[in-house]
Amino acid sequence: MQIGMIGLGRMGSNMVQRLMKGGHSAVVFDARPESIATLEKLGAAGSTSLEDFVSKLARPRAVWLMLPAAIVDKELAAILPLLDEGDIVIDGGNSYYHDDIRRAGELKSKGIHYVDVGTSGGVFGLERGYCLMIGGEKDTVQHLSPIFATLAPGIGDVLPSPMRSDEAAKASTAEQGYLHCGPSGAGHFVKMVHNGIEYGLMAAYAEGFNVLRHANIGTQTTEADAETAPLSHPEYYQYNLDIAEISEVWRRGSVITSWLLDLTADALHGDAALSQYAGRVSDSGEGRWTISAAIDEGVPTPVLSAALYGRFASRGNDDYANKVLSAMRAGFGGHHEKPVK
Amino acid sequence: MQIGMIGLGRMGSNMVQRLMKGGHSAVVFDARPESIATLEKLGAAGSTSLEDFVSKLARPRAVWLMLPAAIVDKELAAILPLLDEGDIVIDGGNSYYHDDIRRAGELKSKGIHYVDVGTSGGVFGLERGYCLMIGGEKDTVQHLSPIFATLAPGIGDVLPSPMRSDEAAKASTAEQGYLHCGPSGAGHFVKMVHNGIEYGLMAAYAEGFNVLRHANIGTQTTEADAETAPLSHPEYYQYNLDIAEISEVWRRGSVITSWLLDLTADALHGDAALSQYAGRVSDSGEGRWTISAAIDEGVPTPVLSAALYGRFASRGNDDYANKVLSAMRAGFGGHHEKPVK
């Protein structure tokens, strides 16, 4: 079927390509003409304006937005007057699910359908397919299923879950890699939690590798002064570990095998010191929203929060708190900060 | 080659079977005769005592201990007088690596070699193979390599890491699923961190699924009193999510695919409410030791600690702390504990 795609960044562009490979046709638009041109060469119909974009789509139109969460509302406001009753807007980016609920309500009043799709898979999705978590009305989601089925990975070589009943397998498309999770917002809610988990998984590996990397701390001389916790047993920290090879061995048969571990191992093979990175880690919203939802629900999420806070601190947002600590220590104990070596 | 196995629990018994399938011969011993009998039927040589066990092993003997960490020293003390110079003791259980360093020193003085092997793979290891993290002298580890190669999964269908250099691939056996990590204790050190990470990964999923499960909290009426945080926006928590199907869709193409997710999905397909479990989660040592090592190293591990503490609390070990909190609230605010509904 035909899809209109607005937003041809890394994700949007790859999704268009995967859809066209799967036999669908695409009309594309982006603020950067070169992004449009690239896809035109691959068979997409480019457009020169939103009006042109809309005019090239057959009704009921399916308009997929693949944009940073912060600009979806602006784009939606621009295209909405051009759409007709029965058209469908799909937000496949990382929107906050609160916005989905609001938008679905606003669009419904105009007779336009709204579908929220959480999309996971990153830059590998073009080849592997995208895991899709979908929210919206049942009929609309059903109507779009050819699109979802193509974007999703399919069963592939992932083994079926032995305990899954045949009824469950028949009733849902989860095994194909896409799932209608519930009404408006449910797609992005599930994707939000997915990313919250992702933060936690990533941090678990990162902390573990950090412990491995410092396993030789006993080979370094440390100072004995009142400001420094002494290392009682340096003999236990004499290991110079090959972290890249450790990540490699964990990929085979261990309990902690995962795709994230595969990626990490590969990065460590490139440079185990990871010296090209400064260690300032961005967070793009879903981790925050997960914590916010957990707090509203009264559900403890210490691991997911710790993972998020580690990112905040990596960007220096803990600086003032640390200064307060140093000021307190100076206050009660006359302790001076130790200079950086 | 020939291996002697002491400890025929779930892990030890499966490892013997995998070794015999791989062409090795095994002499086995356990306090439970029925465990010995089972393996004898499969071709192992049983033994009636430690003396009998030792007498059936060709020199230099390779004695593999697969025992709970807490009883390794006792068993070792019992068998040590029966061994000869040049023999090898392998501890394949979950010993604390401090103990490995001590034991290796003790055994060295008797001319006996000690190898510590961290083993991951659980009950699936029999079929999938075990990921092995090994510490000890190079020559001894090299001597045992046929055993390790059989126990390990081998390359299998896990794709090679694209960035791994040919030199690295030639220099290490990591791709086969076993790795000589360093001198005595290094195997269990790496396994310890592996399990620390495992705790963190597990908790990340568990917290995420808990957030999903409570996504319908807005459908429940909550009380408005001074003791209870009101839910400002119940409209955002109206989702009755099919958690088993969500875990299934995440298995395909998402960033958070992993073997632990596969297992979780399967358990959720069986019963998404997991009502057969009480939620009292054991911890068997490595998580604790990981935190202890991190603290010695001065390395922050907030996620791994939070995961460990969640297990402590699941067993009620936070009870007294919570009573202190309630006592404080009663003290300053006259707040009474709300009764369980």
Next chain:
Amino acid sequence: MQIGMIGLGRMGSNMVQRLMKGGHSAVVFDARPESIATLEKLGAAGSTSLEDFVSKLARPRAVWLMLPAAIVDKELAAILPLLDEGDIVIDGGNSYYHDDIRRAGELKSKGIHYVDVGTSGGVFGLERGYCLMIGGEKDTVQHLSPIFATLAPGIGDVLPSPMRSDEAAKASTAEQGYLHCGPSGAGHFVKMVHNGIEYGLMAAYAEGFNVLRHANIGTQTTEADAETAPLSHPEYYQYNLDIAEISEVWRRGSVITSWLLDLTADALHGDAALSQYAGRVSDSGEGRWTISAAIDEGVPTPVLSAALYGRFASRGNDDYANKVLSAMRAGFGGHHEKPVK
């Protein structure tokens, strides 16, 4: 001056009494006539309805709401039609500061002033005075200063901060125990963070006392099995500590003296086992909002979050997450949950 008080619970009733002792007059209203009667005996003017209440207040009226956060809007809607331009509504409860900003805007359009006051001091405030954190227009706050000055503790015997400049001391009323923190919402924002800190302080003490209480764990025999982390050195955990006396000694000269410690010590003197408490700890909103604000700001608050999550878990909200962990452990390791002893 004259104050009208709606909401005669523990806090509201005590505040009226303190104001009357300080020479102010009070008109009071509550849904429970007996609460009104009690204060009438002490000199307050009771009222039989909101209309009656409003009619007894001189213009510009100062109406102080001391209500659970969840019902402020309802009460405000009921009284608003009865008020006149220039009147003042003060919310002294624990409202979310978002609501203050909204309400201040709504009331401003009617010419009514809105002041938000975060109030700390608990049941002791009647005698000690209340610490007041105030948000709103400067003139309105200034107009109410006689009320604030009476409710607040005053300088008392708290020593002046040596580094505080005379200019600062002249420019602000902080030393008197009340402070105009900023525009609408600023009072409750500061109170929110105050309570967030309070949660963290409380949890720090509670965790510490829990560690003290378990200092005799080495005197108990523990099982040696593969499910249980063995206690390597029971000789280090042989202390039967007198926790009440320890809390008492900490009250004098230590770095951790505080009012919360005073209260805790007192509770522990009553019963060090705190057996009257079940350890189900409520949270009434501000702790949640603090985390929410921190996340919006991108500021890490691991301690404050951990404190909040501990309360969630104390009420069993971690149950499902723990079941997921047990299910995973059963899945990969065949581990069974250990029964409760």
Next chain:
Amino acid sequence: MQIGMIGLGRMGSNMVQRLMKGGHSAVVFDARPESIATLEKLGAAGSTSLEDFVSKLARPRAVWLMLPAAIVDKELAAILPLLDEGDIVIDGGNSYYHDDIRRAGELKSKGIHYVDVGTSGGVFGLERGYCLMIGGEKDTVQHLSPIFATLAPGIGDVLPSPMRSDEAAKASTAEQGYLHCGPSGAGHFVKMVHNGIEYGLMAAYAEGFNVLRHANIGTQTTEADAETAPLSHPEYYQYNLDIAEISEVWRRGSVITSWLLDLTADALHGDAALSQYAGRVSDSGEGRWTISAAIDEGVPTPVLSAALYGRFASRGNDDYANKVLSAMRAGFGGHHEKPVK
């Protein structure tokens, strides 16, 4: 009575002065002659060597060590041959209680008594007195009680705990500010937990002040890109708060009053930006040991751990973990680290 003090740093020197003011005599020794000279001017008997020091002490000698934890064993080894049966060694520093247990055993075999004293009070102890937590044999502790009573603050103006029974008050010296907590190690065990709590309290305040400081984040323009979590509601973060005055108002009548808050307020009055500090926060051992004890006990201490980890991260010990996160993000999403502005 007479005390011998080895170690005349900030703490040791002040304690000698307080003891002499209280009518005790002191023999002092330190590697720095100028530290000895200073106290000689105030009436202490200086000494030129350990031999000289010991010779000036009447038997049974009471030798108080006030040294960094890392050098206690060395000093003890040096002085031990000079002591006689019945003499007493007191370790008043921040030793690990494991070391106390070991040392007490070693000294006992020589007939020398060992007392461990955890000392809190910092630079203010000279005037306020020191809170003393004591471990060791009952008789020896009793013998030293005149020293403890002088060092401790005494009842002062701290109100008695209303619930404390007269029996408890008679049976213990806690109200005087010193307490015999139990056998060897108990003093430092209790002090260890005291400092663990201290870390938690400090971090709770520090995080809270950090949230206050960033309350104006909505006044800053933030970028809208896929790497950055957008601030949905800048209108809620428009507060420029006077943090010093807020800390001041909290000192009077609030639930979170404490001595640490007093100190913090004073530092903030000096410079609310705390620009003289870099925010690299040392930790001197007790925080680490508290977590280690908690883990041995199986007691969750998420708040105390988070406080400790914040200090580790403040010194950059999370750098490698953060690089691993950035590498993962680059791996799955092609995300580049954002440059520092």
